[in-house]
Amino acid sequence: MRAAYIERLGPPEAIVYGELPPPVCEPDDVLVRVTATAVDHVDTFVRSGRYPTAMEFPFVIGRDLVGNVVESRSPEFSPGDQVWCNSLGHDGRQGAASELAVVPVDRLYPLPDGASPTQAVAVVHPAATAYLAAFTHGNLRPGETALIAGAAGNVGSALVAMISRAGSTVIATAHPDDHEYCRRVGAAHTIDYRDRDIVDKVSAIVGSGIDLSIDTSGRNDMVDAVEMLAVGGRVVIVAGPASRSELPTGPLYLKDGSIRGFVISRATSAQLREAATVINRHLLDGALRPRAVDLLPLSAAAEAHRRIETERLHGTRLVLEI
Known part of the structure; x- marks a missing residue:
């Protein structure tokens, strides 16, 4: 089978596009016969050793896939079913x-009828991060207020979408x-992330403070975050x-x-399945x-990793079609 893989940890140039045994x-x-796979920042961390x-080498890269079942002994899946996964490519997998x-x-979930495979594979990783950060670790409840920094990014926009639809209020900081x-x-509500008076602006919106703060940009200014918290408020760290x-x-x-710090690589299969239901x-x-979405062939995996590390993609997701 054709695959993008590494035989050692290293830069994007370490990625080989070639044949491996099935x-x-x-x-x-x-x-699963893979239709497409997304490229995530964490893929570059794994590839480089960060x-x-x-x-086990040779090591096939990538976390997320959409595809069709080829073989299954589980009654949950049958050959031909459209499916997705967002937790391959680490912890021995x-x-x-x-x-x-x-x-x-x-760790496998059905792709709903009518969902676009390439659109879905582009969002399932950031969306799972968002769900688990806000609801599993952030314990967000309907009627509460969340401040999302970096709200225009992939994880940030998924947080905004899921939190607002769960009955909570979102204050977004972005350009x-x-x-x-x-x-x-x-x-x-939206605030310029460069404003020096973000604390005052948030206070003007919600005088009692915010119930949840999540900074997807990785800056993690704890002084401002704690000052903006309501009594019983939570900060969940997802980046940086x-x-x-x-x-x-x-x-x-x-x-x-x-x-609380949260990295999705440590999420349990039960937590990921709960997130998948909502996703x-x-x-x-x-x-x-x-x-x-920028669609690339699988042979461009090394190029995609270079772009993730060197370009400001501004919300564009890189998806490799198989």
């Missing part, structure tokens, strides 16, 4: 960037050029592995607040859709 399907796996994880992939049955987009996906910030422990203590619903109702 994978072996174990009893708890489903064999995110250490178990792998081979990746998605190949003509055939084996997926553990507990002014992106404010209309943020409002279109569900933000009730190299960020460093002063932590105002006294104000956090007095507000009965909390801070499938929003794939159908139109709430989750990529801002833009």
Whole structure:
């Protein structure tokens, strides 16, 4: 089978496009003929070694796929079913960037009838990150208010869409050029992320403070985040592995607040399946859709990794068609 894979950790040039033996399907796996795979920032972390994880070389890259079932021993799936997955390519699992992939049955989900495969594969990773950050780890409830920084990005816009449709209010920070987009996906209020008086502007919108703060940009200014929190407010950190910030422990203590780090690579299969149920619903109702998709052939995997690392893609998702 044709695949994009690495034989060592390294730069994008380490990616090989070539032939590999087809994978072996174990009893708890489903064999999938891959239609498309998305390219995520975390794929570059795994390829380069910045995110250490178990792998066996040659190692097929990529987390997300859409495709059709070829072989399954599970009653849940039958040959020909359209399916998707967003948790391959780490923790000992081979990746998605190949003509055939084996997926553990507990990490595979049906693609709803009528959903576009390439549109779906572009959103399932950021959408799962958004759902788990806001609802599983952020414990967001209807009627609460969330501040989403970097709201025009892939994870940020998924957060805005899912939170607003769950009955909560979103305050979005982004560049002014992106404010209309943020409002279109569900933000009730928009603020220029460069404003020096963000704290005052948030206070003018919701005097009692925000219930949840998530910064998808990775800046993670804890001083401002904690100052804006309501009593019992939460901060969930989803980005910025190299960020460093002063932590105002006294104000956090007095507000009965909390801070939690969350990386989707550590999500359990049960958590991912819960997220998948909500994602499938929003794939159908139109709430989750990529801002833009750039389709490339599988042979361009190295180019896609270079672009992820060097270009400002501004919400454009790179999808490799098999």
